[in-house]
Amino acid sequence: MIFFRSLDNKKKYSKYKKRLEEKNIEYCPFCDIKKIIIIKKFKYWFIAESKFSYDGICKTDNLLVVNRHNSSKEDLSFLEFFEYWNITTELLNDYDYIIEDSFKKLDFKNHYYIHLIKV
Numbered sequence: 001m002i003f004f005r006s007l008d009n010k011k012k013y014s015k016y017k018k019r020l021e022e023k024n025i026e027y028c029p030f031c032d033i034k035k036i037i038i039i040k041k042f043k044y045w046f047i048a049e050s051k052f053s054y055d056g057i058c059k060t061d062n063l064l065v066v067n068r069h070n071s072s073k074e075d076l077s078f079l080e081f082f083e084y085w086n087i088t089t090e091l092l093n094d095y096d097y098i099i100e101d102s103f104k105k106l107d108f109k110n111h112y113y114i115h116l117i118k119v
Helices: 007-022 078-091
Strands: 038-041 045-049 060-066 097-099 113-118
Touching: 045 078, 060 078
Parallel strands: none
Antiparallel strands: 038 045, 045 060, 060 113, 097 113
């Protein structure tokens, strides 16, 4: 079985999620701007470093995150989707893969984001 996160990063991430569950916190890491390392800002989106990257499969795992608290691509406004399309088209030259997790596999189901991967 292939794991996207290294064993060490997987342990850190599991510990982080467990801490949130124990405190019964509905926390959105993408809305807590003070704790995010933002690489680039757009009008409706930003690119951030992934705190718990897919370091088991790549050397760079950044996230493209919508500014507005929003749970799915279907809930994006026309302008958000239009900018998303332009950004991802432009980023195809900078990243090897653009990964969108299925809703079932999303770690944070309350804020839409995708992974930008360099192997």
